[in-house]
Amino acid sequence: MNNAAAIRQVAVLGAGVMGAQIAAHLANADMPVVLFDLPAKEGDPNGIATKAIANLAKLNPAPLAIKERAQLIQPANYDQHLEALRTCDLLIEAIAERPDWKADLYRRVTPYLNDRAILATNTSGLPLSALAQSVPDTVRSRFCGIHFFNPPRYMALVELIPCATTDPAILDLLETFLVSTLGKGVVRGKDTPNFIANRIGVFSMAAIMHQTQVFGLGLDLVDALTGPAIGRAKSATYRTADIVGLDTMDHVFKGSAHALPQDPWRSYYQVPDWLNTLIAKGALGQKSGAGFYAGKGKQVFDPTTGTYRDAGAKPDEAVQAILKRKNPAEKFAALRASDHPQAQFLWAIHRDVFHYAAVLLAEIADNARDVDFAIRWGYGWSLGPFEIWQAAGWKQVAAWIAADIAAGKALTTTPLPAWVDQVDGVHRPQGSYSAAENAYKPRSSLPVYQRQLYPEPVLGEAPHRYGETVFENSGARLWTTGDGIGILSFKTKLHVIGDDVLEAVLASLNIAERDFAGLVLWQTEAPFSAGANLAEAVSVVLAGDFVSFEKAVAKFQQTTAALRYSAIPVVGAVQGLALGGGCEFLMHCDRVVAALESYIGLVEVGVGLIPAGGGCKEFARRAMDEAKGGDLLPFLRPYFEAMAMAKVSRSAEEAQQLGYLKPSDVIIFNPYELLYVAKAQVRALAETGYRPPQPRPIRVAGRTGMAAFQMALVNMRDGGFISAHDDQVSLKIATALCGGEVDANTWVDEAWLLGLERQAFVELAKTPLTQARIEHMLKTGKPLRN
Template sequence: METTFAEKEIKSKASTGKRTIKKVAVLGSGIMGSRIACHFANIGVEVLLLDMVPKELNAAESAKGLTLDNKNVRNRLVTDSFQNTLKSNPAPLYHKSFASRIKLGNFEDNMKEIVNYDWVMEVVVENLKIKKIIYDQVEQFRKPGTLVTSNTSGIPIHLMAEGRSEDFQKHFCGTHFFNPPRYLKLLEIIPTPKTNKSVVDFLMHYGDLYLGKTTVLAKDTPAFIANRVGVYSLMKTLQIVEDMGLTVEEVDKLTGPVVGRPKSGTFRLSDVVGLDTTINVSNNLYAGLSGDESKDGFQLPKMVQQMQERKWLGDKTGQGFYKKVKGADGQSEILSLDLKTFEYRPQQKSKFETLEATKSIENLKDRFAVLLAGKDKAGEFYRRSFLDIFQYVSNRIPEIADELYRIDAAVSAGFAWEMGPFETWDAIGVKKVVGLMEEAGKKPAAWVYEMLQNGFEFFYKVEAGQRQYYDIPSKSYKPIPGTQDFIILDNLRAANKKVWGNKGATLFDIGDGVLNLEFHSKMNTLGSEVVEGIIKSISVAEKDFAGLVIGNDGANFSAGANLAMLFMYAIEQEYDEIDFMIRQFQNTIMRVRYSSIPVVVAPHGMTLGGGCEMVMHADRVQAAAETYIGLVEVGVGLIPGGGGTKEMTLRVSDRIEAGDVELNALQNSFMNIAQAKVSTSAQEAFDMHILRRGDEITLNRNRLIADAKTAVLDLVEQGYTQPLPRKDIKVQGKTGLALFKTGVFGMLTGRYISEHDAKIANKIAYVMCGGDLSYPQLVSEQYLLDLEREAFLSLTGEKKTLERIQSILQGGKPLRN
C-alpha cells in the first residue's frame, strides 16, 4: 500500500517552533471522541483513546464466564464505541489501515500512560463535575508543558481550569471540533485568560496546517461563535416558518444550494444532526444568556416542543421532519411532516417565482439581491430571515468576536455555508441592506452606520491579491491573518492577474513564474472551452513561464467530460465528430504529460472520468485529502477514452515483475475501471494506483493551489526535463484476453452483470491486453490510445449506452441496463 508519501510530508512538518505533536491522548470514546481520534490517526499521529471501566458484566460476558478484571471487559466501552465509529458512514478514516494507529484503553489502567503524550484532549460527557474528576487524574500523570484541551461545546472553558495548577492553566484551552471532524472544517480555539499566547498560536497554526481546519479564535462566551450564530439562525428560521405557514419541502428548497447551503436544507439537516442536539443548545443559550437583545430567538417554536414531546428527533428515533416508510409495493418512500396537522404525507413539489428567476444566475453572490427582491412568499422569507441574521451578527461584535471575519469563517466552516453572514451582506450591498433593515423596523449595530459614514461601503475588499476585512477599532482595512500563504483565485481575479480566458477557463499568473489554469464550466466539465484552455495555458507557460498548475476553487475539481455534447453527436450519428473529439481530448491529455514545463494538477472533491485522466497524466499531483477520484465511464456505457485505460495499463506494466503477478496486477486495475470505483479519499487513490510515488496530499483545502505551486517550483529546481513518449508498455495479448473473457462470461452467466456490462468489460480487457496479439509483447502509448479510442467510439453507437447517458443527463442517476 503506497500511503507513506503524504505521511512523510505531514511528519516532516509536524512541529511548530519547539513543540512537536507525535502522540495525542483522547479521553472519552463517544461519537466525537472516537472520530477525533480517527482524524489524528489520519495525519499520522499515534493516538491513545480511553474511556470508563464498566461497572457490571453484560449478558455475553457473563455467558463466557468472564469477570470484571478481564482486560476485554475493562475495555468494552471504548472497544464498542471505536468499532461502531469504524463502521460509520461517511468513513472517519482516510484509509482503514490507519485504525492501527489508535490504541484503546481505560481511565483506570491506562491514564498513567499520558505522561508520554504531547497533547491530552478531553471529550467526555457535558458535565462539569465529571470533567473535573477527569482533570484530577490528568494533573496526576501529565508531564509539565503537555497541552490539555477540552472539546466542550456548552461549558465555559474558564470553569474547567479553576483549581488547577499554574502549568495546567497555562497549557489549557478549548479546542471545539464539529462533527464529523474529518469532514467539517471548523476548529474553534477558546483560550482562558491564563492560557499562554504561545499555546494559542501553536494550536491555531497546527489546526490549519496539519489537521486541515479553518481554525477560528473564539471568546469564552456561550456556544462560542459558530453554534451561537448557527443555532440562532436555525431557531429564527423555524419561528418564521411557523409564522408564515411554510411547508417542510418549501423550506428545504429555500435554504439549500440556492443560497449556498448544504443540499439537505434546514429540516433534512436537522433530522441528520438530531433535533435533541439543537434543542439542548438552544435551551442552554436561552437560560444562560444575558445582554443579548435577541435572546427570545432561542425560544423553542411550538412545533419543536411538540416534536420533543413525541420524541420525533430525526434519524436517531426513526422519524423527525421526514419519515422513511415502505409503500404497498415494498419500495421505500420518504414522507414529510405536515406542520399543521402533524401527520406524515407524501412529499410535495414546491415552486417559487423568485427561485425560477435565479436559475440562470450561476454566481452565488449575484443571486442574493434577486432573492431578497422577490415579491412572493420566497422573497418575504428571505427578507425576514436574512435581515434578522444580519442584525444579529452585527450586534455580536465585540461580544463573541472582535473581528467580523471570524464570524464568517466559523459559521461557514461549521455549518458548510459557502458564504458567511457578512460576506452575504456584502454581496447584496451594505448600504442597501441597511435601508431594507430600516424599512422592516430593524437596525444594525452602531459601528455599521459609523463605517458607512466614514466612506467604507464594504466589509471586505481585495488589495494586491490579498483579501482584507474592515477592522472596527482602527476604522481601516487589514489583511485577514493566516491567509497570506493561501492562493485564492477570486482574489487574483479582483487583482487583475488574469493572463487569458474564455467562457470555460481562466489562466492566472500566481507569481514566481507559475501559471494556474482554472475551470469554471458547469460542474467543471471538460468541454471544448476547457480543452482549449489546457492547450493554451501549456503553450503560454512554455513560452514565458516556469510551469503550470491546473486547479480551481470550485466545489469539485471536475465531473468529467461534457456528456451533453457527446450525446448530441451520438444521437445524430456524427461519428466523425465524436472521433475528432476523442482524438483532440487524448492529444490534450498527452500534452499535459509531454510538455517542456512541469504541470502539476491539484484535484479536490469529485474528480471523475476525464478529470481523473488529467490527474493521471500530470508530472506531479498535489491532491486535497478529500479527493474522490476514479474512472467512472462504465457508468455511462463507455470506457475511459482520454488516456485513462492506456495509463492504467502502462502503470501495471511499470510495477509488475513476472508470471501470475502480471495478470493479478492487471486484473486489479481492470476491476477498478470495470466497477467504476471511486476513491473515498486521496489516500485510497494510492491503493488504486491513480496517485503514485512522489504525489502529495494537502490537508487544508485552502492551501491546495499554493502547495501545487510549490510542487511546480520543486520540479523546476530539480531540473525538469520533458519526458519522452513511452514505447515499452508490456501487454498480455491473447493470454490475458482469454482469462478476462472467461471471467466476464462467468459474471454474466451468474447474473452479476448485464449483457451490456459484459460488452463494455470485454472492450476494457481488449485495450488493456493490447488487443488479440498472439503473445505478450511491448507496445507504445499511441498504440493503446488508438485501441482505446476505437473501443470508446464503438460504444457510442450502442443504444444501451445512449440510454445510460440520457439517464445521467436527465436525472443524474446511473442506469443499469
C-alpha cells in the same frame, strides 16, 4: 512557537461520537493517537475505546480516509494507561458537556502531562473561564478550547477559544497545526456562551422555527425555502434537526436559554408544545426512524393536525422567481415588498439574523469576517450573514431593519448598535470591521497563511488577481505570477474537457516549454474536472459523424501524451471531483498534489464508454512495473475492477490504493495550500535535473488476461449483477487493458494500446444503448442502467 511539527502524538479523552471521529481525522493526518475512555465493566478494559475504533469503519460519511488508518489509534482507559499521556503533546478532551465531569477528568489527567503538553477542551459552548478553574496553575497557560464541528473530517470549521490565562503562543501553534496539518478553517472566538458559530446558527434555527408558526408554513415548505434556494445546506432547517436529533436540539435550546439570561432574544430559545409531544413519543429524528420527517423522509409532520402527511411542498412560483434574481439588492427589496407569506417569511428570517449578528458582534467575535467564516464553515452557508447584508446594500437593509424594529415587526425592540450607521459595509479591502475596536482588521499574519496563495475570499474584500495572462482561449487560461512557473486553469463549467481545453493544454505546453521551468494544472475553485464534455461529443455522435468523433478521441490522447512527455515537469493540483478525462489528465502528470478530499475515478462505463485518454494504457504500464517480470494478472485485476465498476475514491489516499494516484504523489489536507505545494514540487523536479520519461514498450496479458476477465464477467452477468451492455463495455476495457488479441507477455508500444482504446470507444459510441446512456446523463446527471 508556531511549528506544527511540535505536535507529534495526541491523546483524545472520550471515545464518544465526536472523540472517536476527532481521533480518526488525526489518524488521517498520520498522527499517532491514544483514544481514552472509562474502563469497560466486563471483558477487555479497553472495550469502550476499542468498540468506538471498530465502529469508525461502519460510518457514512467515512471518518477515515482509508480503513487502515484506524491502526494509528491506540485504545486506552483511564485506570491503566494514564502514563501514556507523558509522551503526548496535545490532549483533546471530548466528553459530555458536564462541567463537573470535565473538572474531575482534568484533575485526574493533568499530573501526567509533560511540561509542553497542551490541554484543550472540545466543548461546544461551556465557559472556558469556569473550566480553567479545575486546571492546575502550571497547566493553565496551556489550556484552551478547540471546538470541532461534526463530522470532524468534513466540516471545515474549528473554533479556537482562549481563556484569560492562555499563552498566545499556544494558540498560534494550534492554529498552525489545525490549518495545515488537519486542513481546517480556524476562527478565534471569545469566551462567550456557544462561541460564534453556534451562537448565531442556533439562534437562526430558533428564529426560523418561530417564523414558521407566525406565517403558518409547512415544515417541508420551510426546508424548500431555507436550503440551496437561499444558499444554505441541502438539509435546510427541519431535516438538519432530524439529523442532529430532536432531543439534542431541545437540549441545545434549553442550554442557550440558561446560559443567556440577559439575551434580548432569550424567549425564542424554546420549542413549541407539539415538538415536546414528538420528543415524548420518542420521535427523535433519523436515529429513531421518525422526527419532523418519517417514512425515509417522504412524509412530514403537520403541527396543525398532529399527524404525518406526504412531503414535497415547493415554493410559490412568484417567490422562486424572486429568489432567482441575481442582483441581491433587487432580490431583498422584492422579498420585503411582497405580500406573499413565503416572501415575508424569507425577509423576516434574514432580518432576524442580521439584527442578532449586529448586536452580538462586539461581544462574540474579533471582527465580522470571523462571524461570516464561522457560519459558512460550520453551517454550510454559501455566504455569511454580514456578507449577505452587505451584498444586498448595507445602508438600505439597515434602514429596513430599523423600520421593522420601530414598527414592532422584529423579534425584539433592541436597536441596532450605533456602529451600523457609521459604516457602509463590514468587509473592505483593508480588512473586516471590528465593533469592539471600531476598526477594520486585516487577516492573520501567521506564517501558515503564507502557504495559502489565494485564500478563501470574503465578499467585499479586494478580489483575487490571478497573475498575468500568458495565453487564453474559451476553454482555459495560462498565467503566471512571475516566478518562472506557468499555471493552467480551466474556464469551462465543472471544468469539463472539450476541444477548446485540449487546444489550450497543447498551446500552453508549447509556451511553458519555452518560457517556464514547469507547469501546474490548478483550478481556482473545485472541482478539478468532471471529465470530457459530453454535450460536445453527443451532437457529433447523434449526427453519425464518427470520423470526426474518432479524431476528437485521438486529439485527447495526443494531449495526455503531451502532458506525460513534456520537456518540463507538469504537476496536477486536485481537489474535489476528477472524473473520467480529468482523472486521465492527472495520471499523465509527472506528479499530483491532491487535497485529502479528492474524489477521483475513471467512470466512463456509466455512459457506456471506456477510458480512452490513455487511462487503460497507463494501468497496463503500471501493472507491468508492479509485476516486476512476474504474472501480470494479479496486478491488472484491481485496475480492471476499478474501471469496470466505475470506482470513485472517497479520499485522495483511497485514490492511491485504487491506482489513480501514484505512491509518489503528494496528499495535503488544506486545499488552499494546493498551489503553493504544487509549485514547490515543480521546483524540486526542475532543480534536480528533470528529464521527461521516454516511451517504452509495455508487456501485456493478451488473450489469457482477456479470457480471465471475460469469465468473471459472465458470472456477474448471469447472476444479474451487471447488464448485458455492462458486460460488453467491460469486455472492451479488458481488451484495451490486456493488449487485445495477442499472446500473453507480448511486448507492445503505447500507440498499440491507445489504438485499442480509441477503437473500443468509437465502437461503443455507435451503439444505441451507449447513446441512450449519454443522453440520460446529460438530462439527469445520473447514470442509466440499460
